[in-house]
Amino acid sequence: MTRRPITRRLIPSAIAVAAVFALAACGTTEAPAAGSTNGAALTVTDARGEKVELAGPAKRVVGTEWNVVETLVTLGVDPVGVADVPGYTAWDTAAALPKGVKDIGTRGEPSVDTVAALNPDLVVATTDLSESAIAQLEKIAPVVVVRSADASRQIDQMIDNVNLIAEATGTESAAKSEIAAFEKAIADGKQKLAAAGLAGAKLAFADGWKEGNQVSVRPYVTGSLLADINTELGLVDPWALDGDKDYGLASTDVEGLTKLGDARFAYIANNADAGDPFADGLKDNAVWNSLPFVQNGQTYRLADGIWMFGGTAAMKQYIAAIVDALTD
Template structure:
């Protein structure tokens, strides 16, 4: 995600995002240091293709990326430490963190000393964070490295990442319940979209930021996780511009949106902090002339739907889509 996020890191670290929380499996959280259901050794293969061996399922876990933090927490395992806890609280609402979770620094530059001080038995991170960091951490703790995104198969990748974490922490039953609930939610959302006469309708998903007087818009093209979710429930991504191969993301400006001429397009956007669409573009003549703006088919997502998250965030996103098309 490094290439997709470099331009964004200076603002709110957008990534690289409903109103109702999806149910968490009915089981007590594992809390830091609590024994897992089984103490048998565990061997898993991470996103590097590296085999990682654990003496027993991990209970003291540090997570350095929000997507993995959400998945871990949704499995009922509260991390002992996480990167950018404040940012997570702003951008991710699907799986909330306990006040006990220690902040170990930013996602770009986590503190090795802070991580070490927590005496974790496992660290979760993404490969596009500094490779030297992996080597530093592996001197004292097993590390699972994730790809974070794959625009050729993001829904399958998400499921695999969840199952990988679940195996490492002894929560495979919880993962199965989460994925069953996810599949049911997607089927239900698809049925509601169709019943509203919106099957096949074009959509655009975006976020954005302002630097000086320049407003940049990031489009979630085909292959982005939330694009895959939207298409899974019956919609069609109208953005066909250039996107990166890993995340399915492309950057443009307001002029770049003028090719979106289909009057049925609805634009969804994410802005839990600075809202450049409602504020920065309010007086922009080009913006006001766009068909979806003229027809008031612009929908801001509820705050806290992480667009690079796990099953629970994806369910929140599907719920927001359904609400927009059935209101």
């Protein structure tokens, strides 16, 4: 995702010759050339409505955004190139990268030359990447674009993305199993929360960052992926704020937290990137310390490395973490 604020959460020369998609001749004993694919040619329609032609299920795949990289690995496709490898490693631990994966630069501005040198047979990008960057990548290899987020149908959009990536990589069976596992995690989590008497409990989620002495708070309101997951778990979103049309994110400050009343409060920070803006950044703040969820011990920092904008694997991590936190 291309939104600010925490360093790693930023989402966003000559072009090499196009990748070769040639199958080895029938009867030959030579290995397929790098960048070639096995299987029948296929055409997939991506989030832009573009029909993307592939010589076969893609094997050498580059991912320009962490959610698509996570999905590739989850489906059993080891990407050959990933944007901001250190950032992915710190922020998305749901699907570990293979050793030796090439860093292609930033998520908002991948290196065209680096991608070309990898000779990919597919690049998977999101609608957060600029059209100009996508156009440059299309000179190297076919590009399938998934919609980054949709606040009107966040969970369905995530599942659509999994299915589209699976179609382009021939991993439909793995996608079916993964989606079923995600749906089971939702059902099991909802049951555990209900058994603990937490059905209908109010839970606010946010992240934040500190600049100087000021802590900014970013609420994940209804329409965000995590708030929608919480709703599926039987929880209630107490934020009375409007989020953006893609990610369902809003903006407030410490004073804005006073409007949450008796709600519980959960957040994710990262020791590898700016630390804890709440427990550390607000430890001496009188407003923070007066909040009911702080005084009642109902503030939950979830584990580092759960990517709030991730795919089904990250969301399974989140479900396990929030259920454990609330029922501990």
